[in-house]
Amino acid sequence: THLLIIDEASVLSYNALRVIDVLLRQIMNSPRPFDGKVLLLGIDFRHTALVIPRGFNAAVIESSIKQSPLWHFVTKLSLTENMRITGQDDFNKWLLAVGNGTLSNNEGLEENLIEIPQNMVSTNNIIREVLGKELLLDNDEAVERVSSTIILTPKNKDYLHINTDIMSLLPGEATICRNVDTIVEVEFLNSLTLSGMPPHILTLKRHSIVMLLRTLNLMTGLLNRIRILVLSIKDLFIHGKILSGSKKGGLYSAHQPASQ
Structure with missing residues (x-):
């Protein structure tokens, strides 16, 4: 095996990443990180974050895989187009605004609340x-x-x-x-x-x-x-x-x- 894929890696803690690294080194008797294998991490940190029971935001950030010493080995490759919503530009821009925290609030709602556009709200069954x-x-x-x-x-x-x-x-x-x-x-x-x-x-x-x-x-x-x-x-x-x-x-x- 030369390629390992972990999707939704934003919910992975840096300790879990360390365990994978140590396990591969021990099994393959290799000093190289992950035994030199390519580890493909599918990540969007705007998605669901790592869950720390009874932890505050600081605990979540401290446990993120971005805090791992192995993170400096990562080469970042960006995907620029959401293929699932091709042709839905307005919806795509709204999703990005939600993820980036730049969504405008026209109703004076609290910071932790999101205003859903009316065209996305079903008024029928x-x-x-x-x-x-x-x-x-x-x-x-x-x-x-x-x-x-x-x-x-x-x-x-x-x-x-x-x-x-x-x-x-x-x-x-x-x-x-x-x-x-x-x-x-x-x-x-x-x-x-x-x-x-x-x-x-x-x-x-x-x-x-x-x-x-x-x-x-x-x-x-x-x-x-x-x-x-x-x-x-x-x-x-x-x-x-x-x-x-x-x-x-x-x-x-x-x-x-x-x-x-």
Whole structure:
């Protein structure tokens, strides 16, 4: 291995960088930093900063990888164009202003508050605003057209509420899938909704879109975080179509919920 890639490295502490360096030197028995390997750090310090439990701003700055003695080995290469929002110049400028702390405040808000432009605020139902009428059309092609659209929420309770609303809009009868808990009391486990995990009761309908939370089969493209369109559910046997990844367009079948 000659290249190591760490994305979102702004959340990495200088101690973590030191551990990587020491580990590579010990494994390869080399005096060179990182054994001379190229370490590619994807960083934008305007993004989420390193989290220090109960720490103030000074503690965050002191723990940043920019404070590492290894930082002087870094060669900075800048990416100048946000490919995700190509053609959206106003939105791009607004994002940069937020990140640079130069956003004008026309409403006299506190320094730690951000004014969201009116053209970015939905005054209608957020589901219909984002997904449109495609969600209500009972055909595979219409649902696939919105399969890459995502509503992000800050908390689990918010996404559970939105998912329930979306499921109620889908035509057809719902199938209820329950998880199986052992060792720990069922009542306690069912009361938890952990980040990155589905609720213990999963409601599915035809044209639901689900996400795999673990890799099932590398050869067939059933990898962690891919999205699957549910085509039919019969006796808890689920048939679906892969919407992302290297096997996009392939068919999927399972005898248990795809997100378990």
